[in-house]
Amino acid sequence: MTHNLARKRTALVALAASGAFLVNACSAPGTTTESTPQASTQTSSSVQMTCGTDNITMKGYFETGFPLPKALTDEFTKQYPNVTWDIREDQFAVITQNALRVLADDPPDLMRLPSIQQAAKAGVLLNLDEYATAYGWDKWPASQLEQLRVNSAGARGDGSLYAQGLNYSLTGIFYNKELAAKIGMTEAPKTLAELDDALAKAKAAGITGIAQFNGGATGGLAFPLQNLMAAYGETAPINDWIFQKSGATINTDSNLKAVQHLQQWIKAGYFADDVNSLDYAAMMSRFTSGKSLFIFDGDWESGNFDKTMAGKVGFFLMPPLEAGGKQAAMSAPLTFGVSAKAAHPACAAFFLNWVATNETARKITVEVGGSHPMGAQDAYMPEVDANTVTGQTLAAGTKIGVDNGGMDFIANATSSIYPKSWTPNLQKLVAGEVEPDALLKSVQTDYESQIKG
Amino acid sequence: MNQPPARSHPSADRPSPHFGSRAVSARRGGVHRTSLRRGRWLGYLFILPALAFYLLFVIRPILLTFQYSMYDWNGVTKATWVGFNNYLKVFADPTLYGPVLNAFELIIFFSFIPIVLGLVTAATVRRIAESRLAGLARTIVFIPQVIPLVAAGIIWSWLLASNGLVNQLLSAIGLGGITKAWLGDFGTALPAVGMIGAWVQLGLCTLLLLAGMSKIDASLYEAARLDGAGPLREFFSITLPSLRQEIVVCVTVTVIAALSSFDIIYISTQGGPGNATLVPGLQIFYLAFSENRVGLASALAVTLMVLVLAVVLPIQLLTKEEKA
Known part of the structure; x- marks a missing residue:
């Protein structure tokens, strides 16, 4: 009997122990309390503006397949030998999925970030305001950093600075000069009507106009769509929508005209007929093998095109x-x-400032990255042959600066607006399963429900 | 003739060998009691490593998922208790329950087609069992099961691309008119990913059915032939009824694979075009890792688990009744 009881007790204890082990005492999951982004209270004088003289190892978390960050960190170590880098690389999708957890649990000193809003809201991203003041980043053209600001209401576009850029990229239209010559296009179209005309001529000549990617979860027709939006309307309301300003809507008259124009292109057969199954790599392989007159893409490919x-x-x-x-x-x-828990935040800030101000760094940014370096308007610019693609995209960047025409990407409005709303809707537009007005309504509904959570 | 041949299934002819029944018989006998009891504890000791892993990597995640489903949580900051609200959302939002319908459509491709084709293949392979071809055929049919699903997804997304092998073959035989980007077309995307699943599951089903067939007493076929039965009659009167157990295993495994599919679809279409191939597994992944809505994702995961059990358990009960 006693034996039995003792056995029962042992069993009970074991059960209780395993139960506790199984459910972690049932407390609410999560560690840190959600904090609203706050302006830093420290003054700039307290900020360390060097990497010091001690040997330190900076922890980096970068994107696979993009050589620029590595080229910059290598050069940085050359100039500051006491700073070495421990770099981990992942695909962009992996970084997107792990950003919050990595910033909280395995804090990197410098990390490639997909979007900053949630991380800033969760309090896992370092507020860079004091460094911005100390290094004078706030004197750069405001448009360079506005996408990296999050205000106390959690909206992007103004407020505290939560990230920096290694450069800023620019999108537009690349064209194959040989195919263009075949349809008699000797210079870039000057109006939307001329672009329509070129597309019609290509169609008539049996050349695919635009082998844009639009398959899987990456609706690349968002590139031409947003360009059309900006052609028909102003950029400010589009940015307000992306930054989640209250009352912002994508469902406007000028945007409707843009979607209708895109639909005309689809119906006229200007896109590749398998556009809904093309991914980015497939688009690149079609364009580089001369099977597409145009593609809508960004200057991160400039260096690649100049080479290949x-x-x-x-x-x-x-x-x-x-x-x-x-x-x-x-x-x-x-x-x-920079993670809020980073071991060397000051050195990370020093590095970011060095990237934007050091001549060698700016040269690497242009030559390896193909995009415009960050920084003041009058900062050093390396010589680039104006006839190269890199030269042309840099010149286009200047024009956008003059026209104040920079926009964030409509795919960045919320973390899931691209895979869950733009992509399926644009794929439906291609298949004729949704009309332009319904598309905009649907995206706006998804946007509002995603913001609400 | 209708009676399936006797099978050497342990539970059919003797009490199931779990520890409870052994203890009862030990007490009844009263002999070697201590040594038997020690043996009993020894038994627990043997399952301990497996049990620990099972608790740690199966039971614990299930319980935690259930716990998370009660919270509004982004995966990092403090969670807020919301009770069953996440479940209400799952049942109210068509973008959350819509993928479930796609998953049910996939059952046709993941279960029905591989089992029917598997029966035909297994019967054919068995007929040529003596030749060398049989071994080769078995290997070829089973290879998809060995290939990682991710690789299968990549291979098939190339094969099914607009300029892929499938369309090249169609064009070569004069069917160029029906070629299309199979995975990018609203009408064909779901059947196309379904066919990838069918290709993968066929090997498993064939092998299981083939193993089942090899256990059928050859004298039954001989008797049938003496009674004048042809190959078809043999198949429907002997082979098929004898394979009930194997078929149930095939149905169970493939239905689970269909309802909880993820890998193939994530690689080949990512749910597109326009949600045409979105399945619950993918939706859970998007909710948890791209939208950081861990609570809602967990609620959908628990719902999916209950759904899979609700579909699969009746299939099990059905066979038990048949057996009795």
Whole structure:
């Protein structure tokens, strides 16, 4: 009997122990309390503005397949030998999925970030305001950093600075010069009507107009769509929508015209007929093998085209409705942030400032990255041959600066607006399963429900 | 003739060998009691490593998932208790329950087609069992089961691309008119990913059925032939009824694979075009890792688990009744 009881007791204890072990005492999951982003209270004088003289190892978390960050950190170690780098690389999708957890649990000193809003809200991203003041980043053209600011209401576009860019990229239209010559296009279209005309001529000549990617979860028709939006309307309301300003809507008259124009292109057969199954790699392989007249893409490919298709590729910004009108383009910093728990935040900030101000660093940024370096308007610019694609995209960047036509990407409005709303809707537009007005309504509904959570 | 041949199934002819029944018989006998009891504890000791892993990597995650489903949580900051609200959302939002319908459609491709084709293949392979071809055929049919699902997804997304092998073959035989980007078309995307699943599951089903067939007493076929039965009659009167157990295993495994599918679809279509191939597994992944809505994702995961059990358990009960 006693024996039995003792056995029962042992069993009970074991059960209780395993139960506790199984459910972690049932407390609410999560560690840190959600904090609203707050302006830093420290003054700039307290900020350390060097990497010091001790040997330190900076922890980096970068994107696979992009050589620029590594090229910059290598050069940095050359100039500051006491700083070495321990770099981990992952695909962008993996970084997106793990950003919050990595910032909280395995804090990197410098990390490639997809979007900063949630991380800033969760309090896992370092507020860079004091460094911005100390290094004078706040004197740079405001548009360079506005996408990296989050205000106390959690909206992007203004407020405290939560990340920096290694450069800022620019999107537009690349064209194959040989195919263009075949349809008699000798220079870049100056108006939207001229672009329509080129597409019609290509169609008539049996050339695929735009082998844009639009398959899987990456609706690449968002590139031409947003360019059309900016051709038909202003950029400010589009940015307000992306930054989640209250009352912002994508469902406007000018945007409707843009979607209708895109639908005309689809119906006219200007896109590849398997556009809904093309991924980014497939688009690149079609374009580089001469099977597409145009693609809508960004200057991160400039260096690549200069190497693999030297002299055969041209670039132009989306042409305006009227000749000589203002032009706009999606333009975004190559976003890097610092974890709120980083071991060497001051050195990370020093590095970010060095990238934007050091001549060698700016040269690497242009030559390896193909995009415009961050920093002050009058900062050093390396010489680039104006006939190269890199030269053309850099010049286009200047034009966008003059026209104040920079926009963030409509895919960045919320963390899931791209895979869950833009992509399926654009794929439906291709298949004729949704009309332009319904598309905009649907995206706006998804946007509102995603913000609400 | 209708009676399936006797099978050497342990539970059919003697009490199941779990520890409870052994203890009862030990007490009844009263002999070697201590040594038997020691043996009993020894038994627990043997399952301990497996049990520990099972608790740690199966039971614990299930309980934690259930716990998370009660919270509004982004995976990092403090969670807020919301009770069953996440479950209400799952049943109210068509973008959350819509993928479930796609998953049920996949059952046709993941279960029905592989089992029917598997029966035909297994019967054919068995007929040529003596030749060398049989071994080769078995290997070829089973290879998809060995290939990682991710690799299968990549291979098939190339084969099914607009300029892929499938369309090239169609064009070569004069069917160029029906070629299309199979995975990018709203009408064909779900059947296309379904066919990838069918290709993968066929090997498993064939092998299981083939193993089942090899256990059928050859004298039954001989008797049938003496009674004048042809190959078809043999198949439907002997082979098929004898394979009930194997078929149930095939149905169970493949239905679970269909309802909880993820890998193939994530690689080949990511749920597109326009949610045409979105399945619950993928939706859970998107909710948890791209939207950081861990609570809602957990609620959908628990719902999916209950759904899979609700579909699969009746299949099990059905066979038990048949057996009795």
